[in-house]
Amino acid sequence: MLSQRLIGRTAVKSAFRPSGLPTVVNASRWRRGYATEADRDLVIIGGGVAGYVAAIKAGQEGMKVTCIEKRGTLGGTCLNVGCIPSKSLLNNSHLYHTILHDTKHRGIEVGDVKLNLGQLMKAKEQSVSGLTKGIEFLFKKNGVEYLKGTGSFEDPHTVKVELNDGGETRVTGKNILIATGSEVTPFPGLEIDEKTIISSTGALSLDHVPKKFLVIGGGIIGLEMASVWSRLGSEVTVVEYLDQIGGPGMDTEISKNIQKILKKQGINFKTGTKVLNGEKTGDGVKINVEAAKGGKPETLEADVVLVAIGRRPYTKGLGLEKIGIELDERGRVIIDQEYRTKIPHIRCVGDATFGPMLAHKAEEEAVAVVEYIKKGYGHVNYGCIPAVMYTFPEVAWVGQSEQDLKKAGIPYRVGTFPFSANSRAKTNLDTEGFVKMLADPETDRLLGIHIIGPNAGEMIAEGTLALEYGASSEDIARTCHAHPTLAEAFKEAAMATYSKAIHF
Amino acid sequence: MFGTKALRAAQHAVRTPSIKFIGKRTIPAVVDHTPQPHPASPTKTLPASFLSSHATFSVYRDHAQQFGPLRKTITPNAGIGGSPAVALGPVEPPQGVYFDRNDLPERFRRQPLTPDEIEAIETGGGHLLYRGSYL
Numbered sequence: 001m002l003s004q005r006l007i008g009r010t011a012v013k014s015a016f017r018p019s020g021l022p023t024v025v026n027a028s029r030w031r032r033g034y035a036t037e038a039d040r041d042l043v044i045i046g047g048g049v050a051g052y053v054a055a056i057k058a059g060q061e062g063m064k065v066t067c068i069e070k071r072g073t074l075g076g077t078c079l080n081v082g083c084i085p086s087k088s089l090l091n092n093s094h095l096y097h098t099i100l101h102d103t104k105h106r107g108i109e110v111g112d113v114k115l116n117l118g119q120l121m122k123a124k125e126q127s128v129s130g131l132t133k134g135i136e137f138l139f140k141k142n143g144v145e146y147l148k149g150t151g152s153f154e155d156p157h158t159v160k161v162e163l164n165d166g167g168e169t170r171v172t173g174k175n176i177l178i179a180t181g182s183e184v185t186p187f188p189g190l191e192i193d194e195k196t197i198i199s200s201t202g203a204l205s206l207d208h209v210p211k212k213f214l215v216i217g218g219g220i221i222g223l224e225m226a227s228v229w230s231r232l233g234s235e236v237t238v239v240e241y242l243d244q245i246g247g248p249g250m251d252t253e254i255s256k257n258i259q260k261i262l263k264k265q266g267i268n269f270k271t272g273t274k275v276l277n278g279e280k281t282g283d284g285v286k287i288n289v290e291a292a293k294g295g296k297p298e299t300l301e302a303d304v305v306l307v308a309i310g311r312r313p314y315t316k317g318l319g320l321e322k323i324g325i326e327l328d329e330r331g332r333v334i335i336d337q338e339y340r341t342k343i344p345h346i347r348c349v350g351d352a353t354f355g356p357m358l359a360h361k362a363e364e365e366a367v368a369v370v371e372y373i374k375k376g377y378g379h380v381n382y383g384c385i386p387a388v389m390y391t392f393p394e395v396a397w398v399g400q401s402e403q404d405l406k407k408a409g410i411p412y413r414v415g416t417f418p419f420s421a422n423s424r425a426k427t428n429l430d431t432e433g434f435v436k437m438l439a440d441p442e443t444d445r446l447l448g449i450h451i452i453g454p455n456a457g458e459m460i461a462e463g464t465l466a467l468e469y470g471a472s473s474e475d476i477a478r479t480c481h482a483h484p485t486l487a488e489a490f491k492e493a494a495m496a497t498y499s500k501a502i503h504f
Numbered sequence: 505m506f507g508t509k510a511l512r513a514a515q516h517a518v519r520t521p522s523i524k525f526i527g528k529r530t531i532p533a534v535v536d537h538t539p540q541p542h543p544a545s546p547t548k549t550l551p552a553s554f555l556s557s558h559a560t561f562s563v564y565r566d567h568a569q570q571f572g573p574l575r576k577t578i579t580p581n582a583g584i585g586g587s588p589a590v591a592l593g594p595v596e597p598p599q600g601v602y603f604d605r606n607d608l609p610e611r612f613r614r615q616p617l618t619p620d621e622i623e624a625i626e627t628g629g630g631h632l633l634y635r636g637s638y639l
Contacts, residue, residue, distance in 0.1 A: 324553075326551055326553060328546075328547075334545075334550070334551060334554075335542050335545075336539035336540055336541065336542055336550060336554060337539070337540045337541065337542055337543060338537065338539075339542075340539065342551070342553045342554045353542070354542050354544040354545050354546070355542075355544035356544075375531055376531070376535055376537070377531040377532065377535050380543075382543045382544045443522075444522070445522060466523075469522075469523045470522055470523065471521075471522050471523050472521075472522040474519070474521075474522075475521045475522050475523050478519070478521075
């Protein structure tokens with residue numbers, strides 16, 4: 001009977017409802033039922049390095065994924081106002097500086113050399129736009145839905161998105177990833193206007209070369225920007241609270257050496273100096289400083305002041321308080337070993353949570369968090385994350401510094417090799433710097449690698465691989481390195497660590 | 505005797521690198537998902553709220569979602585996937601037991617007919633012509 005009725009009904013449908021006729025049956029009856037109300041496997045808030053990498057990885061793993069980004073372009077701070085534009089300026093300002101001061105004794109005489117700052121900035125913007133559009137293409141290729149807007153939690157499974165083009169929408173996800181990154185830490189009392197008192201963002205797009213450029217904070221960002229504007233003609237002074245530059249992670253011996261090299265390049269340093277306050281004057285800024293341990297106050301004048309004292313997690317407006325997600329005293333989202341917040345399906349990676357604020361660390365975490373969601377297992381080795389400062393020469397390191405080992409009471413053996421004894425560095429006439437290796441005296445296992453030198457940022461990849469695989473310094477020393485290359489200095493430093501270097 | 509000495513010396517000369525090929529990477533058979541402090545956490549502790557929200561792994565599993573809820577009943581010993589399909593017995597209902605179609609997922613259930621459809625069937629379609637909606 002039932003089957004007869006169904007057949008009859010189907011016949012009625014085909015006979016009486018040809019297309020174009022009014023619909024008799026309620027369309028909602030044909031709606032497919034889902035196991036849960038959440039319709040995306042993963043919703044990502046933030047399209048920076050952590051967010052976009054997680055989105056692509058999730059797309060590759062066959063997950064239905066949505067990425068929400070309010071900037072209007074993907075790539076976050078790194079691509080838009082961080083690593084990428086700064087590398088463009090560093091590379092081109094180095095070329096300018098080399099042509100101006102260094103090519104003559106290499107046998108190349110150049111006529112009238114002029115700086116075209118507008119074109120320098122245009123070249124930077126070209127690099128940025130090419131890369132950000134590239135990510136949009138990768139989103140399409142991997143089936144990632146991209147929403148341009150500001151996301152905030154409505155409940156633990158729903159994110160409200162205020163769209164940049166107006167209106168709002170809601171997305172629900174079985175898993176939600178917070179990847180909102182970080183922002184510049186302001187200096188109390190110094191209001192950033194991005195003209196005379198600037199952040200790293202403003203330092204990447206000044207419309208003139210300031211006569212006097214003052215940098216508050218001698219960390220990596222501060223020193224890279226100090227290098228750019230010093231090469232372009234500014235008189236640069238760096239004020240640093242600590243006794244060493246490069247931040248607390250840099251090996252002290254390396255820090256002292258790079259400070260000497262940068263000083264030779266014309267950058268002035270005031271380490272162990274505290275900035276008290278500052279005020280804008282008619283055409284510049286006055287900054288009052290004193291020795292960190294107490295001393296005579298001093299006033300420094302500058303046309304432009306860069307505030308580069310660090311970055312802080314950015315979770316403003318996310319509505320975390322609405323769903324009870326906790327932050328620590330520095331505003332970082334508290335997570336467990338699988339990046340879960342206390343609401344297990346909401347996870348957090350990148351600058352918004354623990355660990356160094358580095359783009360490559362965020363990328364590693366982005367891949368790992370998707371693997372945790374999909375496969376239940378991911379991998380990031382926090383003891384093996386390289387750091388690079390793109391001054392000239394570059395500074396790069398991975399693993400533990402000598403002061404770390406001393407502090408922890410871990411015995412170690414040191415081996416060094418200077419670039420002045422390396423054939424390739426000599427032919428390039430770039431011989432400043434050295435490679436320093438730290439290894440366990442018993443097992444010879446590598447503990448840390450620190451490099452100042454040309455191409456140190458590329459060379460550290462070999463050290464990171466060695467450290468990740470638990471190599472000994474002898475393993476590196478017995479690995480054949482091509483001649484003549486800068487990498488031979490790396491091999492020789494390994495030889496010096498377990499035995500003796502040949503060329504030094 | 506000298507030959508043995510030389511062989512022994514040669515054996516000692518063979519160097520064993522610290523780096524070893526560990527084979528293709530695989531997911532460990534047992535992974536402890538119990539919340540632990542993040543390796544980069546400065547305090548190396550988790551707030552009490554983490555522990556109270558899922559104090560034990562089974563409590564966590566009940567709350568966690570991953571392509572749907574992670575139910576603790578889905579274990580190697582019980583529940584769906586706990587035993588091979590062949591061991592689950594025949595799919596036909598036992599004697600005297602009938603399956604209700606409404607127990608199936610929504611899309612397989614009987615679709616309710618609207619009064620218009622009933623009328624259309626009863627009148628052989630004349631109802632629609634009478635209403636004028638067909639014209």
